Amino acid sequence: MSQTVKGVVARSKGAPVELVDVVVPDPGPGEAVVAVEACGVCHTDLHYREGGINDEFPFLLGHEAAGRVEAVGEGVTEVAPGDFVILNWRAVCGECRACAKGEPQYCFATHNATQKMTLTDGTELSPALGIGAFVEKTLVAAGQCTKVEDADAAAVGLLGCGVMAGFGAAVNTGGVTRGDSVAVIGCGGVGDAAIAGSRIAGATTIIAVDVDARKLETAKQFGATHTVDASTEDPIEAIRALTGGFGADVVVEAVGRPETYEQAFYARDLAGTVVLVGVPTPDKQVTLPMIDIFGRGGALKSSWYGDCLPSRDFPMLVDLYRQGRFDLDAFVTERIGIADVEAAFEKMHGGDVLRSVVVMEGSK
Known part of the structure; x- marks a missing residue:
């Protein structure tokens, strides 16, 4: 059964974002549903809202995220329900010429979930960087989930984009x-x-x-x-x-x-x-x-993306964080609610924050 959850959507170029109901389908083959615990507010999300990426509105914003796998579809072996994961926007294919040469960090055929999340009226959403994580639960390709040791989601989720880059x-x-x-x-x-x-x-x-x-x-x-x-x-x-x-x-x-x-x-x-x-x-x-x-x-x-291979780099960097050698906490300027994304964009314009991080209710 599909689920209806709250998420942040940009409906049109330059318009303020809206907190709306989002329909998340059950995961199909090769897909996973992840309960998002935290998601950073990145400049890329603002670029999406301003039409600087493409014009495939409405966008489901957010992509620097960590959370816990809730369900997986047929054939998924990378992760299982209950795993704590960081989301990435490069699920490698394992078959292209880069992957065949043993350089999957340069994969030319990275992919996202096949199904679409939608508004309640059936309008399909374009997830930012194939993730869309300003939402209580999101649908991604299973390869976009990298299992790591449990850690503060607000900090380690930032590895999903800017910090890793x-x-x-x-x-x-x-x-x-x-x-x-x-x-x-x-x-x-x-x-x-x-x-x-x-x-x-x-x-x-x-x-x-x-x-x-x-x-x-x-x-x-x-x-x-x-x-x-x-x-x-x-x-x-x-x-x-x-x-x-x-x-x-x-x-x-x-x-x-x-x-x-x-x-x-x-x-x-x-x-x-x-x-x-x-x-x-x-x-x-x-x-x-x-x-x-x-x-x-x-x-x-x-x-x-920092020429990264998430399966290699994310666990290593989380280990460094847990050892106190990589201060990911220092990147988190403030923790905000899911309704505060538009205000976070304004702070971003003023250079007042390194990262605002949305923390989902119940994950604080």
Whole structure:
């Protein structure tokens, strides 16, 4: 039998979100129903509401989530009812050319649930990133559920998107290791996660770059050894000065703008690595002299979801959290109710929060 639960929906571009009844079907083959315990309010959800992703309204928002499996469909072996899971938006297929090469983190055929959740009048909902977790219960592909040890859902659920993207950009894509120098341009949630990942990986010089003094102060809590206020000084020269005049081994660009990408390119050491994890809008373009691209060597990489493999990375990062070595709690600025998502978007505009996290009633 299908269930009717409360969820947060964006009906049209730019309109305030609404708390409505959502119909969740029983899981079909390869699917699972998850009782959501907590879900972070991510910039991507705001982009959906503003029509910046696509126009497939109405959207069921929310995707940085953790909860407990309630039911599974036929053929599901990855998880079972009662398992505590973090949701991810990349259920790997196991069959595409990337998976066949043993690189499932680059799977080209990731998938979501086949069935649709709906409004009570039958209108199909488009779940944000194939998850839709600002809802009491959600339907996902079973492969979107990663079983982990029990932990605070509000904290570990953030691994479902932003924190994993930043951590993985530094560690998985950038290959940061002990003794490295790292610069991170843009110190929101993703940038701070890149800083934290660099510290855990053993980087000895970690430079946080932003134009907001508040964000720079917060970056220190995650492991930044130096800060650069790009509103008052040239970040390229500042990063070079802090790295013996050479530039950083790895520069993570967590903004997604041409000017900050150019800063990242010139702030790296010869043969250094630039990692783009900030998401640019389709109109953004960057122009660099080809002789500089050729002459500086190294690598220019983009990082999609931190090049993560949830089945590998989520349990490891939860273990680090439980050991006190990865402070996921520090990313949680406030815990809010499911009716407070619109207010959280307003706080996001003002840069007042790192993450607001919706905690479902009964899970506090």
